[in-house]
Amino acid sequence: MFTSLFYGLRQQGVNVSLIEWLTLMEALQRGLASSSLISFYFLARSLLIKSESQYDAYDRAFLEIFKDIETPPEIIAEALKWLEHSAPAKLMDQADKRPDLNWDLEELKRKLAERLAQQTEEHHGGGNWVGTGGTSPFGHSGYNPAGVRIGGDSLNRSAVKVAAERQYRDFRTDETLTTRQFEMALRKLRLLSTSVDGERDILDLDATVDATGRNAGMLELVWARERKNKIKLILLMDSGGSMNAYQRLCSQLFNAANKSTHFHDLQFYFFHNCWYETIYNDPYCSDRNSTATYDFLRQYSSDYRLIIVGDASMAASEILMPFGALSWWATNEEPGQKWMQRLASHFEHSVWLNPIPEKYWGLVEGSYTINLVREVFPMFELTIDGLNAAVKKLKVKK
């Protein structure tokens, strides 16, 4: 049933799983959609779609499949009024509910139109007019094997119209929804503390049994410290210029790192192409908000892990020549290479993440400088696999 919706959704990039689809079938079987398209629209959405960023894809898939099905609300507007004052629902025994398979939609429509034309007031509990209770084919809370339900629990909004409104268009580009894989990769970056610092609040059962035994059976509790992650991390990111093309990717990494709660300390710094006497505290790279690189080295001990993110593509002079910095005002007496080596030798663990895929490193414009950087830092591509490899590298000493 409705399998075209299933495949339509998958075509729109929503990975609906079989579990979810079967849940929807179960819900339909239990009549939770109350036989109306609008209820079905919301029911299917709540079961199949698990993120507001996919609501729009759902709307599009739904429109595609149900666009020709219109439920005209105007015929029933008046009839609904009559039905507001309803008679108690007519309950039927299962045995009495014989489905009438001999009905004809055209016939039914014609009859409804006729009834509506003739009927001028409310009717409840009868067998002919539009009303509640009763066995007339038209109305609600009643029973007719081939009836048209008007009003009652089901809603009178057209599902196709709701889908066409596409209220959730704006949610499609939500950045925060794609960072989970990065987060998972960063999680692997942990080094549990040796049990020397922190509160002693975990009962060490083995040691307790031991101590109690030695204490001639008098209970002696031994407490241990919980092991915590003591990784301290610095993220040094290239900002602006040729990096603009990768901003989305980098911001995902930034967000993922920012959300990680398991680091002992996490710092962000920025540079443009290469760093010299100063590095910057924000991605705007202005001198007003910067830190002298020597101070930076003094501030962070060598056990900080350093992740540098950049495309390493620049003019060779920026790395090799004194006063070679891109910025007109820079006065670097030492070439960038020197500064790179200075950081690399200070931090025991450092990696360079490059948003350019590894297979292009030898082919792109910056291939010369990429090679220069690779002499100093181990370089990995900024993908899930690359990040995993980099994290592995960060855990062992060079």
Next chain:
Amino acid sequence: MENNTSYLGSEKYIASDELISSVNVAAALNRPLLIKGEPGTGKTMLALSVAENLKMQLIIWNIKSTTKAQDGLYVYDTVQRLYDSQFGEGNVRDIKQYIKLGKLGDAFTSDKRIVLLIDEIDKADIEFPNDLLWELDQMNFYIPETGETVSAKQRPIVVITSNAEKELPDAFLRRCVFHYIAFPDQEMMKQIINVHYPNLENDLVRAAVNAFYNIRNLPGLQKKPSTSELLDWVQALTIGGIDPHVIEREMPMPGVLLKKDNDMEIWKRKFGSGAADAKAAAKKNISGYWRS
């Protein structure tokens, strides 16, 4: 569905038809209902309202960054047991009395059907939802210490809220009924204010709501004001006896709505009388830049 088991919304809580139907679907299918939405859209209030409307008991499990899945199931009080064995108190052989059920355990052992609210599940560790998959799916868990399996006598209605701080794992999402509470539109907002403060003048409500949406629609706000802040503001306006006609023009007491320096600057530049402090405005926000 019988009438008395389906949620209809409650007096103090304005719920959209979609939301009501999501609650009923989740209850009928015995699946957890995952509620997402901006802060202040009444995610937590929903569970209170469901419990009230269905006349069920509500158990709240507040998730913190240190919460572990195990905490919700049970805690085995080893220390107490060891002490008791030392001093010969209590029946030490009976491990059961040292097992203390957590919130989820309480919910399972309840004789009546209850509502269980797992509040702000995204606050916890990233693996937390995965650790609860089995328990929420099968509604039972095993206690190795006593060899017992605790299964739900009545499957509770589980409402889970998330602020989308962290992404939830797919396997977990597949088992949930999902609903995103969109921020209420102006009409709905007026209704919400009416529910909370029924005796306000229409003029005041209309002016306050208009002003509120003007502020919310300012581009670049770091923290958009939410429903609860509007309600506070309306109360502040009433207590201050402010004339409804000046509200939209002057926006008194903006501090109730805007909580960040940056946002206040943006507001001042747009509506305020004082000239913007250019220096402070130039101080931009790093994460804002990267998220843009």
